[in-house]
Amino acid sequence: MGGDLYALDFDGILCDSCGESSLSALKAAKIRWSSLFDQVNLSTEEWIIDQMHILRPVVETGYENLLLVRLLLEIQIPSIRKSSVADGLSIQAILENWLQLKPVIMKEWNEERDALIDLFGKVRDEWIRNDFSGWIGANRFYPGVADALRFSSSEVYIVTTKQSRFAEALLRELAGVNIPSERIYGLGTGPKVEVLKQLQSMSQHDGLKLHFVEDRLATLKNVIKDPALDQWNLYLGRWGYNTEKEREEAGSIPRIRLLDLTDFSEKLK
Incomplete structure (x- = not known):
């Protein structure tokens, strides 16, 4: 047998979607909390989008972008604050404490994960319907990735927290790559971790070397915790949505290899 199987994260490994996800989150936040935007001007919106690029490493699932938009709004405009954490909160503190902050603001704002996921998806669907080229143009594939995917001789799977229809559309329309749904x-x-177990258990993958490429250190650490996934080679993409501190920590973990974009494209081919 022989050969390689690559399980690839999407956002932050294949595609830089931060521009699109930030703009979609702002659109969705204006729908969800319309009254909060009464006193928001264009410069505040631009500031929010700028901060969203810095904060992107904390986002695991897209709906969290909406929470970040509102939290940034509460930091900027004290009169609309409903959360106990916004006062004096810095961007660095959000980067370092997001896992602790998220459940607090969800509770204080009385928000539900599924409702925010649904809204975020609907806003993207509407943007795609009304301005497909604008939605596509707000994303970009990292240099060399599209060709690497197109000419890869390995078995390639996408493992992402993005809704599949959006990943599929971007692969097809922006990268010119057709990966079966x-x-x-x-x-x-x-x-x-469960998807990786499914992939390794498929009989057609017997004898293949297993590789998982991800840009979130927390996700790789979850894989390491599970002995059933010991045969996976793990990589943290340096170019993705992670911080210098996370890259340093990854470098100290024997199981994880730090990967540069050029090396990734070569490996995939």
């Missing part, structure tokens, strides 16, 4: 495991297909 059954090879795209998107939001709702279960945690990534």
